Amino acid sequence: MKSLLAAAAALALALPVAAAADPAGDAVARYVAWRGGPAFQNATGLHVRGVIDNGRFNGPLERRIEPGRFAERLVLGSADIRRAVVGDEGWTVTLSGQVEDAGEGVAQEAARRRLTAFDDALGGRHGELTLEPDETFDGRSVQVLRVTFTPDSRYDLLLEPTTGALVADRTLEEGVVTVTRFSDWRPVEGVRMPFRQVQQTEGEPIVITTVLTHVDIDPKADPRAFARPASRRIYSFPAGRAHTDPLAFELFAGTRINIPATVNGVATDVMLDSGAEATVLDRSFAESLGLKPSGLVAAVGTGGRDVAELVSGVDIRLGDVELKGLTVALMDLKAIGATIGRPLPVVLGKEVLNALTVQLDFERKTITFHDPARYRAPAGASARARHERVGPARHSRLHRGRQAGADGLRPGQRVAAAGLSQSLEAGGTALRPSDVPEPVGRGGRPATAHGRQRPQPDPRRRRDP
Secondary structure, eight states: OHHHHHHHHHHHHHHHHHHTSOHHHHHHHHHHHHHTTHHHHHOOOEEEEEEEEOSSOEEEEEEEEETTEEEEEEEETTEEEEEEEETTEEEEEOTTSOEEEOOHHHHHHHHHHHHHHSSGGGGSSSSEEEEEEEEEETTEEEEEEEEEEETTEEEEEEEOTTTOOEEEEEEEETTEEEEEEEEEEEEETTEEEEEEEEEEETTOSOEEEEEEEEEEESOOOOGGGGSOOOOOOOEEOOTTOSBOOOEEOEEETTTEEEEEEEETTEEEEEEEOTTOSSOEEEHHHHHHTTOOOOEEEEEEETTEEEEEEEEEEEEEEETTEEEEEEEEEEEOOHHHHHHHTSOOSEEEOTHHHHHSEEEEETTTTEEEEEOTTTOOOOTTOEEEETTSOOOOOSOEEEETTEEEEOTTOOSOOOSTTTHHHHHHHHTTEEEOOOSSSOOOOOTTOOOOSSSOOOSOSOTTSOOOO
């Protein structure tokens, strides 16, 4: 009798311990089984096509994940977004068609996309796996299976507690929460895949809906999808000219370079900002030119999250050189102009620095734009990364995002008027991308023409479930 009682007591004590041994592992097992079991676990690649819509504009989407590499292209009105990452390196295409090296953050984002496409993130090797307390989501109870990659980057699966069905996922990046709801689940090669996804970032009015029309698990490798495309040439000089004449500029407040220009044939001043990810037009100025919005991105300011529109087909002439067919952002720049103490119709962003060799003469306060294919740096010029801070010298040159100066350059003020980026932040109107476009501008973060620093990872880029 004693032995039976002892055995029963031992069993009673052991049962709760066994049941609670690995709650996160149990949740993973239910989820993996629901998604397709071994077919889901063994999948390593994904190719999808569909239509993406932000409520005002829509267009095609294509995304490809293969072991060690990621590529996507999506079109929302005038925003044609392309990027690819292979290993730790990659490329992105700007709103105006210029090809740039992808930064470290883009590579990290792509790696996490690959991890969360199937079950690779759930093994605990790439981040801490925990089962958080149940929550009520859209009126139903859900389990919260969490992968914490870094203290400011995490990925939550919101699961139906009994079956392990995926209701939604939730990401946190740099304090910004994005939720994606999944529906229209269909079996594809033994794996359950959602053919409808609705995504929204907390506090933003833009809702991104994706409807898939094609899904292929472990597609045949396609190296062409990851090949770096040619950059679109956006500038032109008159026949026989390789540079402009020196153009007088105003160095306003000691940091902000204002240049005479024409925008779609209308004379105006533009402010050069090396930190702006794209050119920005004041909304009222754009309306006076008859420009109509053709795309939409999210804008972030001290008043909260709002939207900024995109306009394509913008031509900017600087002396004898013309930047043609730019896609730019529209924003109300009046508040920023009031902050810095002068009207601000146009912020000239990195497009000109990516495309041309820019020569600054601070002593004479002139700026000259050169065709980089025919420019030769003078003997003795030294190169510095564009975000380095340097003081005015007799001649300093900004060469495709690099600054070259005569002897005597010393630490001090940063050229290329990156002060506007700070004003954008101070004025409460820093631009941020929607779910799709590359960043249009984010205050206070300098950028180099290649491999530039960006707020990374972008908190609202999708992770395929």
